Amino acid sequence: MERGRRRARLVLEDGASYDGWTFAGEGEVAGEVVFTTSMVGYQETVTDPSYRGQIVLFTYPLIGNYGVISGDDESPGVQAAGVLVREYTPHHSNWASGGGLSAALEESGVIGVEGLDTRALTRHLRDKGAMRGVISTEETDVNRLKEKANSHPEMSGLDLASGGTELAGPTLFPAFGEERCRVAALDYGVKGSIYRELRSRGVSVVAIPGSAEAEEVMAQEPDGLFLSNGPGDPAVLQRAVGTLESLIGRLPVFGICLGHQLLGLALGCETYKMPFGHHGANHPVRNLRTGRIEITSQNHGFAIDEDSLPGSVELTHRNLYDGTVEGVADRERRAWSVQYHPESSPGPQDSGYLFDEFVETLTGETNPVAV
Structure with missing residues (x-):
């Protein structure tokens, strides 16, 4: 196992549980879990302010292969609350790359988890709808994590835009x-x-x-x-x-x-x-x-x-x-x-x-x- 990788568990508000291991960060984070079907553009996706407060699941199975490119961020840092992938590759290959996705997530204090059954998770969300979830490297009890997911604010009625800008004025x-x-x-x-x-x-x-x-x-x-x-x-x-x-x-x-x-x-x-x-x-x-x-x-x-x-x-x-x-x-x-x-x-x-x-x-x- 690579240095720094830890077991991680995702539990949704309905109790569905998915296990993987970290490729960035550790700790615990909650948010609405949504899936994106984009096959490229993971850097633009995770830095998009519209994903603030959400845990982003990538349906494309391999993420990280072309690294992170200076100037392609959509905002000053990673906006997603967490990132879920099937397989992360730390060996990026791209002449324009200035580093890897894991380093970008680490810099913003965001947990990245790989090894989950992302197909099963996506199908579950398609059937049941987007729902709140908790990623944790600290807690393994499904019932406790389910309680934490259900105690997290629902996206409906949530104001995330009022503090969405970096501007102090015009x-x-x-x-x-x-x-x-x-x-x-x-x-x-x-x-x-x-x-x-x-x-x-x-x-x-x-x-x-x-x-x-x-x-x-x-x-x-x-x-x-x-x-x-x-x-x-x-x-x-x-x-x-x-x-x-x-x-x-x-x-x-x-x-x-x-x-x-x-x-x-x-x-x-x-x-x-x-x-x-x-x-x-x-x-x-x-x-x-x-x-x-x-x-x-x-x-x-x-x-x-x-x-x-x-x-x-x-x-x-x-x-x-x-x-x-x-x-x-x-x-x-x-x-x-x-x-x-x-x-x-x-x-x-x-x-x-x-x-x-x-x-x-x-x-x-x-x-x-x-x-």
């Missing part, structure tokens, strides 16, 4: 090259690649904490407003929803992921907790305006209830796995959003046009709400 990220327009971005736990996509299109981004008031946003004199991704239950963020209600109609608004859900709430929709959510880079979505099917990158456990859409709100995109809402728009008030991640980090590049259309709308190159 921060300017200038455009790459000549500035075409300026966007205020409400940061609920943004992925760094999103700002890179905007900046590469000539957008100067003024990042603002998601808790900001409407007048703080308008004080930046933006051409448009972007709503970022983030973790937790959107329905508890009433202050953020109130801010958006007073901003909609004053400037074009584009949101993704949690920003999509918050925009939906501000437009009069309702949200709900999904059984096991969408996590992965292979989800087919139909653009209902064009008929085009996109393969998308997704990470969310909540969704907009289609039955709650007011008459003024148009359904623009639909998930082809389960029919859930993937995009909405209010054309009159120039507000639109998608549930998935068009920055596609990790994932396919099918949805980058959404950033193009947002920027072209702000610069007057296309009709408003072009998606």
Whole structure:
């Protein structure tokens, strides 16, 4: 056995137990256990702030083979509460690699466990839904760990976005090259690649904490407003929803992921907790305006209830796995959003046009709400 490896046990809130051994960290951690079907991009996944408070299970059986690459993190550190894999390889091979995943997890104090039957665990979560769990290298009693899992807060009703930003106040990220327009971005736990996509299109981004008031946003004199991704239950963020209600109609608004859900709430929709959510880079979505099917990158456990859409709100995109809402728009008030991640980090590049259309709308190159 390698030095530092310890036996570890995962117990879910229903008592299901899975054993493995650590490849990073030790101790005990609780969180909602979710699975992701992405075959690559484990570094981007574990550093995605939308995974805050969750234990991430990778369905792809081999993780760690290309190491960790400087500049590919989506945030300053690992955001996942824990990481579960079938097999971890410490012998990464990649010319750009600056180290291994285990070292990145250790640096952030995150437990990584390998050797579990990840197929059985994934099937269990598919059947029963995402649920709370505890990873422990200290306790082996299943009943005690089950009690700890059940005492951990449920994701429904949990506010993880209020502290999701690293910003202390408005921060300017200038455009790459000549500035075409300026966007205020409400940061609920943004992925760094999103700002890179905007900046590469000539957008100067003024990042603002998601808790900001409407007048703080308008004080930046933006051409448009972007709503970022983030973790937790959107329905508890009433202050953020109130801010958006007073901003909609004053400037074009584009949101993704949690920003999509918050925009939906501000437009009069309702949200709900999904059984096991969408996590992965292979989800087919139909653009209902064009008929085009996109393969998308997704990470969310909540969704907009289609039955709650007011008459003024148009359904623009639909998930082809389960029919859930993937995009909405209010054309009159120039507000639109998608549930998935068009920055596609990790994932396919099918949805980058959404950033193009947002920027072209702000610069007057296309009709408003072009998606």
